[in-house]
Amino acid sequence: MNASASSSPPPALLLATDLGPRCDRALDRCVQLARQWHAPAVALTVVDPSQQPPLRPFDRQPQPSPLSVAERRLRCDLAGSPVAMRVRVEQGDVADKVIAAAQAEGSGLVVTGVARHEALSRIVLGSTVDALARRLPVPLLVVRCRVRGPYLQVRVATDFSDAARHALEQAARLFPQARFTVFHAFGNPYPVLAGMDAGEARRAGHDAAQREMLAWLAEADLPQDTRDRIELALAYGDAAHLLSQHGERCPEELIVMGTRGRGALATLLLGSTAQRALEMAEGDMLVVPPARDA
Secondary structure (H helix, E strand, C coil), X not given: CCHHHCCCCCCCEEEECCCCHHHHHHHHHHHHHHHHHCCCEEEEEEECCCCCCCCCCCCCCCCCCHHHHHHHHHXXXXXXXXXXXXXXXXXXXXXXXXXXXXXXXXXXXXXXXXXXXXXXXXXXXXXXXXXXXXXXXXXXXXXXXXXXXXXXXXXXXXXXXXXXXXXXXXXXHHCCCCEXXXXXXXXXXXXXXXXXXXXXHHHHHHXXXXXXXXXXXXXXXXXXXXXXXXXXXXXXXXXXXXXXXXHHHCCCCEEEEECCCCHHHHHHHHCCHHXXXXXXXXXXXXXXXXXXXX
């Protein structure tokens, strides 16, 4: 890869916000990235079609529409921002409208937020964010943490698939100055039979996974300076649990995962490891769809 291809920030950013406090951190991160990449940003909120203006029986003035109320609140949230964001207010299905807006605006990244310790976040994650992770043709950044600076540590989870390699390559283009850790959770390479030493089986699993990781990484399209900053991390156990535990210790580290398809095909991955990682993550997570020609 030549030097000019080592960094490829998105041409535009889209912030998807529900105007609730869970999206304040997403707004701050979108601003930070827009400044870092010198990229334009659009802020979008979507109004539920069933929402009606509040009844005020003693007020004879016409009530503002939900769309105008949402626009006013969104502009209020953006007031004083160091980055000028264009405002979009839509009405309809949230996931459909976010995907359409990202395509219309030429956005290369969608940024949204989920509360960390709030029951509602699981409901939202199970619907809107989950749908976006399955269907968006561009990466989705789910923000949970306060912004304390640019992403300097990035952990890419891999199952040694082409989709995971593409996610690593995309993350390297977005954050060329970051230090990268490539992470894989392994099991035993074969069933542990009666009388077999469990420690020996685990060491065999580690060695087999390390060989596969090195071969997988050798095929990645990465500049040499990025390769020089990559560390390998292998751990025995469940990937989602291990990523969650790591996030508790290092919440500032960005977690990156790839999906193996869009629509129904993405269910194969999002229904297991990536879905649980999204639900359990303590830090920010970047979900990368497969290459368009995949």
